[in-house]
Amino acid sequence: MATLILKATEACNSSCAYCDVVHKPRQGPAQMSLPVLERVFHRIDEFLRESPDEELEVVWHGGEPLLPGPAFYARAVELQQQHCAETSARVSHSVQTNLSLFSREFARLFRQLGMDCIGTSYDPIAGVRGPGDRPDTAAYNAKFMRGLRIAEEEGFGWGVIYVVTKLALERPADVFYFMTNLKLDGGVNFHPVLVYGPEPRHLAITPGEFADFLGAIFPVWWRHQDRYPEVEPFRSFVRNAREGAISLGCGDSGRCSHSHWNVAPDGSVSHCGRSADWGLLPYGTVFDHSLAEMRRDPQRQALAHRNEVLPRGECQGCRLWAICHGGCPLDAWADQHSFDHRTPWCQAKKKFVEEYFEPITGLRCEFDAEGRTVQPA
């Protein structure tokens, strides 16, 4: 499915210790204007009319996407009805929010956009998430829990991203139990913290440390997985090892080259949030190019090219290739200023698979050229 990331705003009401959203220099407006929003829906309709077999997922992102307020989303509902009367059945919506501003009004509007699940982020460790230079975690937690309660009362499912920092390495089991106890059937996705500059160095972790963090909690999940069904990346590793390569996630799919657009508040389009932040892969604006034209942008070849270069080079002979594809191209660029490399997180995947996943599960993570699982004879 094609994915359109919509940065409703680049501003945020929080200042999480690892996030550069509030610190990075901004050139354009913080919030998406209504003319840009209208143009986006026009482009969505145009794209789906031209591509009758396509479906499109709109991901409302930020900054904090609830900051523009309910009126902004009420307008989005109207614009979709107005511009996408015949194509809206092929549009789905999701949101990635800190939930601190969530309300019943947002719930009603998100339902009108067809959402039944909300993506959020959280960390119970003091000083990581929240507003202010020294994040006020207690105040933030209260708002997050309030938002979560409303989401649950309004019948939404929810999934949460947990960003693993140096602070989490000291207490993997506490983090795991806290996150999974928030709601036992809610999905938790463990990501490593990404630190590109000198700050916040004190939170940075190595790929080996990330593998060890996963390894510390994996045995608990594996033993009680009926209780914790959607913990990532564990669920994906098991599914891939059992059913054949489906890949571990968007960044590892090797297929993002032609499926993503990221629309900034001023209507400029890049590949994803990080490429936009770093001035890479600019595809034009929603005012001067159609989505289809921007999908054909020759710059995308640089991403597809990795699939040719890496299996003959740095990833040659790797048994994880079919589920990893060298990792996220933007992580590679952050490390080497070139897409034609594997990412440093390579080491985390190999270590987790070899030292934890395979010995504990008895499953083998090995895939042939067609992505079929190769199990020991």
Ligand SMILES: C[S@@+](CC[C@H](N)C(=O)[O-])C[C@H]1O[C@@H](n2cnc3c(N)ncnc32)[C@H](O)[C@@H]1O
């Ligand atoms: C930039 S936020 C925007 C959406 C929303 N404000 C939220 O917090 O969910 C999107 C996701 O990126 C994660 N994130 C922010 N900075 C990060 C970093 N340095 N490394 C890894 N993930 C990060 C956040 O935890 C969140 O899950």
Ligand code: SF4
């Ligand atoms: S709430 Fe989201 S966008 Fe805001 S600072 Fe935290 S991680 Fe960044």
Ligand code: SF4
């Ligand atoms: S695990 Fe490492 S070598 Fe293997 S495909 Fe991924 S990045 Fe390449």
